[in-house]
Amino acid sequence: MQEDTQPFQLLDALFEPIVIIDDKFKIIYYNHFFSTFTKASPRIIRNAQTIFKIINVEEKILQTLLATASANNQVALSQEMEIKLASDASEENLAPDRQVHASMKVIPLSTTRYILCFNVLSVEKGLHRKYREKLEELKRAHGQIIQADKLATLGELSASIAHEINNPLAIAMGHGEILERVLENETIQERELVDNAYKNISEALQRIKTIVMNMKSFAHKSEEKKQYHDLISIIDKSMMLVDTPFRAAGIDLKFERPVDKFITLVNRIEMEQVIVNLLKNALDALREQSTISAAHIHGIVEIKLKKNKQDECLEILVIDNGPGIPEKIQGEIFSPFFTTKEISEGTGLGLSVSSKIVEGHHGKLQLTKSSNEGSIFTVQLPLIEVSSYVASVNALNASNDASRKKILVVDDEEKILNILSTFLEEVGHTMIGSTDPSEALEMMDKLEMDLIITDYNMPRMNGHDFAKNVRKKSNSIPLIYLTSSQFLNHFQEDRQKYNIAGLILKPFSKEDVTTIIDGVFKEAKKK
Amino acid sequence: MKFLRLENKFSALVVDDEQQICDMVKIFLTFSGLFENVVTANDVIVAKQKLSNQKFDLIIIDNILPKRGGLDLVDYINNYSRNANYQKTRIILISGVLKAEDVISATRYGIKHILVKPFTNQKLIAAACDILGISTPNKDSEL
Known part of the structure; x- marks a missing residue:
């Protein structure tokens, strides 16, 4: 039924x-x-x-x-x-x-x-579970970021603590030396005891010095990974990394490549991170503009690379024709966790991290222009000579070995600079790199060095003219030519004329370099 | 190599806000046998007073001085010696920490010698000799 x-x-x-x-x-x-x-x-x-x-x-x-x-x-x-x-x-x-x-x-x-x-309730339950998972994930990530920020703060703190300690440390070490000197010539009953006590004090102070040095290098962790790189190739690589999103958004990315190389001492990965970050920020600003403004402005982001003679630094400019950054938030954009993006899209760390990286390179990251016609972010980096001089003096300061020398190397190839820098550091010297002979000559006036090694075949000023100019400034500083055998005759010609102390032939081994340098220093000492 | 003790010893002014650093540098300099008449000052005002009283062969200045920085004093000294037709004053900068901007500004004022604290007697004397254009005394000749 x-x-x-x-x-x-x-x-x-x-x-x-x-x-x-x-x-x-x-x-x-x-x-x-x-x-x-x-x-x-x-x-x-x-x-x-x-x-x-x-x-x-x-x-x-x-x-x-x-x-x-x-x-x-x-x-x-x-x-x-x-x-x-x-x-x-x-x-x-x-x-x-x-x-x-x-x-x-x-x-x-x-x-x-x-x-x-x-x-x-499956959906709700599933959502709830997912929500819980994501929340946990978010908490973990937040924890990590806080931790990273703490570490960064700790780094900054240790840099300033190091600075504070160095003054009393200098007093203690210096007066210790004075005591040693005075006691040396005195007849003391408990000679051994006094000598031992002095030795212990001096070793302890040396240990403090080492700890402080390590604290400082913790604050600038990137220091040891810095190498000579051409900023042009770093910019090229960074542009490649953001090429796809720029294309997808229909925004032009331009870079007027300078003729000259822009070699300086940087951590390549970190510099790429900075440039990519600036480019992405520009892209986001332009994307936002295209969604809100009715007037269709064609988005253009432009990178400029130039030498700022006045401030004696290299500048990377990232220029966009976006809506600009509102004045009221301009002061905050470099603070950690500051973001104008949606929660899942930005961490608010990009600019703060970038600015820390640039500071780690003794440079500055600034918003140099912002109006309704666009923004310009400028990365200022010290010239190759200055950044390598600072690294060199800091390295020398870390050791008590007075036989370590500051060697100026002039060569327009970053590869040669990197190889020589590694070789020289391995044998305990420090290197100041320069890619431009006229800049190197200026540096001679400004900073003090123990030896100059110069490439012979350079654009604009060759080794011969460089040597001539060096000798106008100083007769005593030893000068070594670095060249391939085809320019050997120039070395022979200049040898007497400009008192060239030696020759390193390309390609060279570590032994070649150290033998010649040691010889030159020995010779200089005799005089 | 025998170091010939100079008949006329050099004079120096040491400017650091920590008296103990001043004392130490003073002793380092006099111990070397090259210097006599080493004057110390703890701030820029006193330093300027001392400068108006006499001429110094060498001036050692701390990079960080209270109120106005050490480089301010360097600038003052450079102008002062230019106006007084003195030869360019030889200056060593001592610093607790070395940053690129310090190097850039120091070089702008014509300073070639920067010592980072803590420095040894040997390093100070080497820099002093280099700047005064004399050869470094070996240890036997000191004191």
Whole structure:
């Protein structure tokens, strides 16, 4: 006998899986959504003897629910539970049993008819789990950032502590030396005791000095990884890294490559990070502009590289024609965690990290222009001679070995500079690099050095003219030519004329270099 | 090599806000046997007073001085000696920490010698000799 299901058809309009069963758990009616929910075809549901063929819940639980509902003649609610949806009976559904998280509700219609509906919580539960996971992830990341920021602060702090300690340390070490000198010539009864005490004090102070030096290098961790690089190639690489997003956004990226190389002493990876960061910021500013402004301004980002004669530094300018940075936030853009981007898009660390990197290079990162026509960010880096001189003096200061020398190397190839710098450092000397003979000559006036090694074949001023100019300034400083055998005759010509102390022939080994340098220094000492 | 003791010894002015550093540098200089009449000053004002009283062969200045920096004093000295038709004053800068901007500004004032604290007697005397254009005394001749 077919039961009249007409009144139940209303249930089809509901977006909840609902099924009507009798007290023997046979399915009397089910709505569309139930079929969707169980992923069982109507045929299977129709043929199912009991609801348990479709939904795998414990009979006892459902039995109890029906009993409770029936006894009180009111809605009975189950706890949230995992409900397995049986798939065995279905040929369409070959997937393993699906599990959903749901609660069941039973509404008694009569003693033999019950409405059973499912409150599916899987999505909510899944979302909640995901939310919890993401929240944890966010907390972890935030913790890491805080940690990184703490470390950076610690680094800055240790730099200033180092500075504070150096004054009393200088006093202690210096007066120690004076004591030693005075006591040397005195007759003291407890000679051995005094000597020993002095030795202990001096060793302890030396240890403090080493600790302070290490603290300083912790503050500038990048120091040891700095090498001579051409800024042009660093910019090229950075542009390559952001090429895809610029293309996708239809924004032009221009770089007017200077003819001359711009070699200086930097940590390549870090400098790339800075430039990429500035380019991405410019890109974001232009993207934002294109979404808000009706007037279609074609986005252009331009990089300029130049030497600032007045400030004696190299400058990288990142110029965009975006909307500019509002005046009220200009002061904050370099602070950590400051961001104008959506939460998931920016950490607010880009500019603060970049600015720390540039400072680590003894340079400056500044917003040099911002109007409604665009912004300019400027990275200032010290000239190669200055940055390498600072590194050299700091290295010399770290050791007490007075035989270590400051050697000026003039060569326009970064590779040669890097190789020589490694060789010279390995034998305990320090190097001041220069790529430009006229700049090197100026440096001679300004800074003090012990030896000059110069490449012979350089654009604009060759070794011969350079040597001539060096000798105008100083007769005593030893000068060594660095050249390939094709210019050997020049060395022979200039040798007497400009008192060239030696020759390093390219290609050279570490031994070649050290033998010649040692010889030159020995010779200089005799005089 | 025997070092000939100079008949006329050099004079020097040491400017550091820490008296103990001044004392130390003074002793270093006099111990070398090259200097006599080493005057100390703890700030720029006193230093200027001392400068108006006499002429110094060498001036040693701390990079960081209270109120106005050491380089301010260097600038003053450079102008002063130019106006008084003195020969260019020889200056050594001593500094607790060396930054690129310090080097740049120091070189702008014509300073070639920068010593980072803590420095040894040997380093100070070597720099002093270099700047005065004399050869370094060996240890035996000191004191």
